[in-house]
Amino acid sequence: MARKRLIQAINDALHEEMARDPKVILFGEDVEISMFGDTAGLHERFGPDRVRNTPISEASLTGMAVGAATSGYRVVLHMMFANFIYTGFDAIANQMAKLRLMTGGQIELPITIVAGYGGGRSTAAQHSDTPYPLLMNLGGLNVAVPATPRDAKGLMKTAIRGRDPTVFLEAGGRGGESGEVPDEEYLTPFGEAAVGREGTDVTIVAIGSMVRPAMRAAKQLDGQGISAEVLDCRTLVPLDEDGILRSVAKTGRLVVVDEARDRCSAASHIAAVVAERGFASLAAPIRRLTVPDTAMPYAPAAEKHLLPNPEKIVVAVSALMAGSAN
Amino acid sequence: MPQDSDRTLPNRVPTNGQLLSMFERMLTIRRFEERLGEDFHAGKLPGGVHLYIGQEAVAVGVCAHLDDRDRITSTHRGHGHFIAKGGDPKPMVAEIYGKRDGICGGMGGSMHVADVSKGILGANGIVAGGIPIAAGAALAAQLDGNGRVVVCFFGDGAANEGVLMESMNIAALWQLPLIFVCEHNGFSEFSPSDTVTAGEIRERARPFGMPAELVDGNDLVAVWRAADTAVDRARTGQGPSFIEAATYRIRGHLEAEAHFLSRSYRSEEEVERWRRNDPIDRLSGHLLSSEICSEAEISAIEAKIGEAVEEAAAFAEASDLPDADRAPALMFAGGPAEAA
Numbered sequence: 001m002a003r004k005r006l007i008q009a010i011n012d013a014l015h016e017e018m019a020r021d022p023k024v025i026l027f028g029e030d031v032e033i034s035m036f037g038d039t040a041g042l043h044e045r046f047g048p049d050r051v052r053n054t055p056i057s058e059a060s061l062t063g064m065a066v067g068a069a070t071s072g073y074r075v076v077l078h079m080m081f082a083n084f085i086y087t088g089f090d091a092i093a094n095q096m097a098k099l100r101l102m103t104g105g106q107i108e109l110p111i112t113i114v115a116g117y118g119g120g121r122s123t124a125a126q127h128s129d130t131p132y133p134l135l136m137n138l139g140g141l142n143v144a145v146p147a148t149p150r151d152a153k154g155l156m157k158t159a160i161r162g163r164d165p166t167v168f169l170e171a172g173g174r175g176g177e178s179g180e181v182p183d184e185e186y187l188t189p190f191g192e193a194a195v196g197r198e199g200t201d202v203t204i205v206a207i208g209s210m211v212r213p214a215m216r217a218a219k220q221l222d223g224q225g226i227s228a229e230v231l232d233c234r235t236l237v238p239l240d241e242d243g244i245l246r247s248v249a250k251t252g253r254l255v256v257v258d259e260a261r262d263r264c265s266a267a268s269h270i271a272a273v274v275a276e277r278g279f280a281s282l283a284a285p286i287r288r289l290t291v292p293d294t295a296m297p298y299a300p301a302a303e304k305h306l307l308p309n310p311e312k313i314v315v316a317v318s319a320l321m322a323g324s325a326n
Numbered sequence: 327m328p329q330d331s332d333r334t335l336p337n338r339v340p341t342n343g344q345l346l347s348m349f350e351r352m353l354t355i356r357r358f359e360e361r362l363g364e365d366f367h368a369g370k371l372p373g374g375v376h377l378y379i380g381q382e383a384v385a386v387g388v389c390a391h392l393d394d395r396d397r398i399t400s401t402h403r404g405h406g407h408f409i410a411k412g413g414d415p416k417p418m419v420a421e422i423y424g425k426r427d428g429i430c431g432g433m434g435g436s437m438h439v440a441d442v443s444k445g446i447l448g449a450n451g452i453v454a455g456g457i458p459i460a461a462g463a464a465l466a467a468q469l470d471g472n473g474r475v476v477v478c479f480f481g482d483g484a485a486n487e488g489v490l491m492e493s494m495n496i497a498a499l500w501q502l503p504l505i506f507v508c509e510h511n512g513f514s515e516f517s518p519s520d521t522v523t524a525g526e527i528r529e530r531a532r533p534f535g536m537p538a539e540l541v542d543g544n545d546l547v548a549v550w551r552a553a554d555t556a557v558d559r560a561r562t563g564q565g566p567s568f569i570e571a572a573t574y575r576i577r578g579h580l581e582a583e584a585h586f587l588s589r590s591y592r593s594e595e596e597v598e599r600w601r602r603n604d605p606i607d608r609l610s611g612h613l614l615s616s617e618i619c620s621e622a623e624i625s626a627i628e629a630k631i632g633e634a635v636e637e638a639a640a641f642a643e644a645s646d647l648p649d650a651d652r653a654p655a656l657m658f659a660g661g662p663a664e665a666a
């Protein structure tokens with residue numbers, strides 16, 4: 001075990017996978033110098049054929065990922081900030097997510113799109129979006145949102161070795177959380193939520209950067225005599241519906257914490273799944289903690305005001321336990 | 327690497343045998359599409375079709391230089407490219423019928439006919455969607471380093487999409503083995519090209535340092551020769567080229583248009599003028615006048631193609647529909663290969 005930052009763990013995964021398989025190539029804007037640190041050292045180690053800077057041409061880069069993947073390469077495409085996925089969205093939505101079906105299964109598209117997402121650092125509205133709801137809705141993409149360095153490494157490896165496109169969203173450009181990462185080789189499976197903490201009174205499902213505040217809240221709630229179970233989705237597609245339902249069957253209560261905007265958020269989907277398939281186990285209404293349907297403001301206080309945090313989670317859970325709606 | 331100017335570019339012409347086989351390919355496209363047009367109007371096709379009739383010399387003259395390792399991307403008007411690149415028209419027709427034995431299992435239809443084993447990465451319903459895909463495939467070809475090339479077919483309408491500029495820049499910057507083939511057929515849907523396109527499209531390639539050529543797209547030999555040079559460049563590591571082929575779309579933008587357009591967007595005289603410039607008639611005229619083949623040989627080719635069309639249509643009609651619940655299973659290849 002070694003303590004690492006999330007970005008460092010991702011960097012390790014990229015080094016290991018590129019060393020393991022010469023068909024893995026990586027491209028994107030400024031990946032050689034690596035703004036976030038996740039692609040650091042790859043260009044020096046694997047050379048300009050396999051790791052290269054591209055022009056600022058997102059609409060073409062996503063299409064190129066498809067073209068190279070149809071020709072036997074495993075493509076890692078770095079999109080920098082998740083907002084730039086919108087600029088390159090056409091080929092993601094219209095080609096990548098659909099080509100396998102449209103060709104009757106003739107092709108596999110082993111593509112990993114990497115991007116930093118989320119707010120909290122005054123990067124303002126065009127550099128702080130959380131676009132996974134949009135990506136989840138396309139149907140043909142895996143969506144991975146790791147919360148811990150350990151899972152970031154394992155999920156990245158699974159994505160690269162996979163046979164389908166995956167969007168891998170890195171929580172924040174702040175180097176991410178730190179945590180223990182095993183020294184030995186491992187893969188983290190898609191579609192299995194991690195239990196961050198066991199509990200019996202309420203299930204808190206959290207996504208990516210929301211896992212840490214959820215864990216903090218759970219600790220505080222413990223002091224109030226409320227036993228919260230925290231589930232980290234790890235992947236939103238595939239989603240561990242059974243794992244979530246099992247936990248809710250045990251606790252009878254669900255709070256979902258999601259950094260996406262409220263309307264059609266991942267939390268909305270998870271709430272719908274539990275309402276449809278687990279209604280009988282619910283002792284209280286489902287509660288979603290999301291970001292209001294606004295663009296992200298720049299000023300720190302205004303931004304912080306919108307994001308879920310441990311205090312908001314504690315208030316929501318306490319209210320739920322007390323039987324009031326909020 | 328030799329300098330551009332030092333290298334002798336090929337100055338070949340097609341042999342008589344090549345001309346004959348290209349004639350057969352063009353006629354195959356024409357007769358299959360005429361049948362698809364009839365089938366559409368007879369209500370036999372679940373979706374619409376965009377016919378390539380009148381443009382056959384472009385696909386055939388270019389694809390004659392390619393083999394199965396080479397790749398193409400195509401457009402919504404993709405049947406001609408599919409057949410020209412060696413795709414089997416029989417499962418193509420079944421695909422357009424929406425049948426189980428279609429080349430894509432009935433999941434793609436006319437706008438998505440693809441046969442990856444033949445290097446046909448697919449027709450595409452997104453205008454210009456194939457352009458960056460071709461650039462990515464060309465990057466792969468360059469990394470493989472075995473002389474494979476990629477051709478990207480697109481229309482003059484597609485040339486107004488921003489990805490063309492992006493992909494030309496990348497292709498030129500990295501010297502990718504990619505040939506841009508713009509089929510200037512006079513229309514962007516129902517808008518005459520000159521109402522939506524400024525300047526000369528091929529001129530957009532030159533600032534990137536890319537050789538760009540205008541050819542008569544209804545002259546098979548002219549297309550073949552331009553493509554010969556461009557493919558040779560790409561195969562020998564000299565980077566991308568741009569070909570603008572001037573041609574004309576004889577049929578509607580799509581076969582259904584007469585049902586919903588309230589007025590015509592072109593004159594009958596204009597269409598008639600281009601009918602007299604038909605690429606297949608021009609080629610057969612040349613074949614006969616140069617005594618490369620006889621009327622009887624042409625009739626024999628016609629008869630053979632006619633049989634193939636009948637056979638394909640019968641095959642498509644007889645094929646079952648795909649299972650109604652087939653789609654979800656086709657979205658993903660499977661769980662991540664080595665997970666769990």
Ligand SMILES: Cc1ncc(C[n+]2csc(CCOP(=O)(O)OP(=O)(O)O)c2C)c(N)n1
Binds near residue numbers: 401402403485514579
């Ligand atoms: C991105 C996108 N925009 C618009 C359309 C609708 N559309 C389909 S074909 C077409 C015209 C394309 O013209 P061109 O590229 O010249 O090809 P042609 O039809 O002439 O073969 C349009 C606008 C589309 N399919 N995709």
